[in-house]
Amino acid sequence: MLISDYNPITGYIALWNGIFGDSYAIGETIRQISPYLLAGLAVAFAFRTGLFNIGVEGQLIVGWFAAAYVGIAFDLPKIIHLPFALIAAAAAGALWGLVPGILKATLKVHEVIVTIMMNYIALHVVNALIKTLSGGGFKLERIHQSASLRSEFLSNLTDYSTLHYGIFVALAMVVVMWFILEKTKTGFELKSVGYNDNAARYAGMSANKNIVLAMVISGAFAGLGGAMEALGTFGNMSSMGGFTGIGFDGIAVALLGANTPLGVIFGATLFGSLKYGANNMPNEAGIPVEIVSIIIALVIFFVACGYIIRVGLIRLRNKKEEK
Amino acid sequence: MLDVLYFIIPITIASAAPLIFTAIGGVFSERSGVINIGLEGLMIMGAFIGILFNLFFADTFGAWTPWLALLVAMFVSALFATLHAVASISFRADQVVSGVAINMLGLAIALFSVKMIFGKGQTDFIQQKIPRFNVPFLEDIPIIGPMFFKLVYGSSIMAIAVAFIAWFVIYKTPFGLRLRSVGEHPMAADTMGIKVTKIRYIAVLISGGLAGIGGAVYSQTITNDFGHATINGQGFMALAAMIFGKWHPLGALGAALFFGFAQALAISSSSIKLLADIPSVYFHIFPYVLTILALAGFLGKAKAPKALGKPYVKGNR
Numbered sequence: 001m002l003i004s005d006y007n008p009i010t011g012y013i014a015l016w017n018g019i020f021g022d023s024y025a026i027g028e029t030i031r032q033i034s035p036y037l038l039a040g041l042a043v044a045f046a047f048r049t050g051l052f053n054i055g056v057e058g059q060l061i062v063g064w065f066a067a068a069y070v071g072i073a074f075d076l077p078k079i080i081h082l083p084f085a086l087i088a089a090a091a092a093g094a095l096w097g098l099v100p101g102i103l104k105a106t107l108k109v110h111e112v113i114v115t116i117m118m119n120y121i122a123l124h125v126v127n128a129l130i131k132t133l134s135g136g137g138f139k140l141e142r143i144h145q146s147a148s149l150r151s152e153f154l155s156n157l158t159d160y161s162t163l164h165y166g167i168f169v170a171l172a173m174v175v176v177m178w179f180i181l182e183k184t185k186t187g188f189e190l191k192s193v194g195y196n197d198n199a200a201r202y203a204g205m206s207a208n209k210n211i212v213l214a215m216v217i218s219g220a221f222a223g224l225g226g227a228m229e230a231l232g233t234f235g236n237m238s239s240m241g242g243f244t245g246i247g248f249d250g251i252a253v254a255l256l257g258a259n260t261p262l263g264v265i266f267g268a269t270l271f272g273s274l275k276y277g278a279n280n281m282p283n284e285a286g287i288p289v290e291i292v293s294i295i296i297a298l299v300i301f302f303v304a305c306g307y308i309i310r311v312g313l314i315r316l317r318n319k320k321e322e323k
Numbered sequence: 324m325l326d327v328l329y330f331i332i333p334i335t336i337a338s339a340a341p342l343i344f345t346a347i348g349g350v351f352s353e354r355s356g357v358i359n360i361g362l363e364g365l366m367i368m369g370a371f372i373g374i375l376f377n378l379f380f381a382d383t384f385g386a387w388t389p390w391l392a393l394l395v396a397m398f399v400s401a402l403f404a405t406l407h408a409v410a411s412i413s414f415r416a417d418q419v420v421s422g423v424a425i426n427m428l429g430l431a432i433a434l435f436s437v438k439m440i441f442g443k444g445q446t447d448f449i450q451q452k453i454p455r456f457n458v459p460f461l462e463d464i465p466i467i468g469p470m471f472f473k474l475v476y477g478s479s480i481m482a483i484a485v486a487f488i489a490w491f492v493i494y495k496t497p498f499g500l501r502l503r504s505v506g507e508h509p510m511a512a513d514t515m516g517i518k519v520t521k522i523r524y525i526a527v528l529i530s531g532g533l534a535g536i537g538g539a540v541y542s543q544t545i546t547n548d549f550g551h552a553t554i555n556g557q558g559f560m561a562l563a564a565m566i567f568g569k570w571h572p573l574g575a576l577g578a579a580l581f582f583g584f585a586q587a588l589a590i591s592s593s594s595i596k597l598l599a600d601i602p603s604v605y606f607h608i609f610p611y612v613l614t615i616l617a618l619a620g621f622l623g624k625a626k627a628p629k630a631l632g633k634p635y636v637k638g639n640r
Binding site: 052054099103107109110112113114116117118120121124125127128241242248251255288290291293294296297298300301303304305 | 360406410414416417419420421423424425426427428430431432434435438439551552555556559560562563566602603604607608611612614615618619620627
């Protein structure tokens with residue numbers, strides 16, 4: 001920040017106020033954290049099976065659309081409608097994850113390229129669907145109240161912010177991921193394939209089945225992340241000129257959280273608050289919002305370079321011991 | 324029908340040129356064994372620097388500005404690619420993760436600078452665009468003349484030339500042989516006295532430079548300003564062209580032209596009688612679907628360089 005001739009102290013104060021300044025800001029910050037949690041979970045879950053899911057962005061977009069569509073097209077009592085919309089979002093995301101999963105498992109196609117391509121396919125297809133459904137417009141109708149995650153109680157508590165029940169869904173999914181990975185046979189197999197797929201194969205596990213399964217579950221998490229935006233924050237869907245960025249930030253969340261469920265909570269809290277808090281920086285300190293994106297990108301970069309830092313530390317230690 | 328072709332082919336070539344530059348850049352990097360997902364970020368950097376230089380120096384250099392802007396964009400993007408090179412070659416970082424970071428960093432830095440310098444979300448429009456001209460003599464050839472040689476961008480001709488030069492360099496020179504050997508079997512190359520690290524660095528820098536030119540060409544021919552959506556997936560489409568072209572410069576050239584054709588159709592399908600009924604979304608997703616199919620092996624075997632994505636560690640087997 002010093003390089004770019006801005007006052008870092010006012011910048012940080014603005015950031016701080018943006019995150020914790022008043023109860024409204026806290027509410028909005030928590031709201032921002034919920035999709036980050038789910039995107040982070042999605043990336044982390046795939047990583048644990050040795051897969052790099054860059055497609056979280058696309059899976060999130062189709063999830064968003066599926067949730068919004070179900071929210072509009074059906075008229076059901078809340079107790080059925082809301083879960084139905086959530087499941088639809090998860091299913092759409094899972095479907096989007098299924099394709100690269102199957103291609104990876106059966107044809108050994110690298111999942112990174114396929115998921116990137118699927119992102120763009122999702123973006124264009126969803127935009128086209130929105131256009132068709134809204135009769136040439138750029139926006140879907142608002143979802144019905146019965147499918148909404150909005151909560152007056154949480155909203156009132158935080159000075160009429162857009163905080164919604166989504167955060168509980170997201171936290172529940174953290175538990176689900178922990179449970180799958182640590183407490184079930186499937187989770188054990190998934191992790192084994194991630195560590196060493198040959199060894200897993202010798203042990204009689206089907207690497208292919210687990211790869212597909214991991215991508216499907218990862219996609220479902222991402223789809224739910226889209227549902228947060230559809231049913232909670234925005235309540236509708238507009239056609240998009242570019243990506244939301246949540247899926248890519250999810251990579252940073254997962255990396256920082258070391259791909260563990262608990263770590264993802266920390267990562268999502270950090271990046272979610274940074275991202276929302278940064279919105280306050282242009283007003284209070286005149287610093288462009290993008291500073292936070294720069295920070296997030298640098299974090300990814302340095303985590304990727306972590307190897308050399310570790311090597312450096314080990315060398316330092318060895319030198320000390322020699323002396 | 325001929326009118327349609329007169330209309331579409333120039334658009335095709337114009338939208339393919341940035342893809343060609345960037346895809347060729349990708350070929351260099353990946354042939355040396357370094358995955359470069361960061362093409363998008365490098366292109367963004369190039370597009371931004373190109374516009375910036377053009378805006379500030381248009382008065383000084385006049386008609387030369389866009390060409391100098393390409394040069395500057397090339398150097399800055401090559402410099403930016405050094406980050407990726409250091410991380411993925413020397414620091415043995417995960418090349419995909421590092422590439423993703425480059426993409427995010429490129430966009431964030433460019434937007435941050437735009438807001439800092441211009442105080443708004445996008446730059447002003449440039450006055451000195453890359454000029455279009457008629458190729459003498461060739462434009463008089465019936466049918467082909469108006470299709471290919473009327474009102475072409477100089478940068479498009481450059482792009483096609485670069486593809487052939489790249490083919491020559493990679494397949495006909497000692498450097499190219501080294502580049503390919505480093506990407507296929509770095510240990511064997513090392514045994515033969517080839518400096519793996521050096522070759523890989525050079526390759527990644529070349530890819531950065533070419534992606535920078537690609538971005539600057541895009542911003543100075545098609546958008547003429549820079550904003551958050553200026554480069555929106557072109558880098559990834561170039562990546563797709565590279566894969567679809569099977570990691571071969573001329574293949575990448577063909578694929579990029581083909582994708583350019585798809586983009587041209589997407590833009591202009593509504594004004595063509597034959598295609599007006601097909602929703603443009605099909606043309607938009609066409610390149611991406613095709614790439615997935617190519618990777619899945621439905622369109623002939625696409626084979627990546629063997630050592631792609633693996634950092635080379637001396638003495639490891």
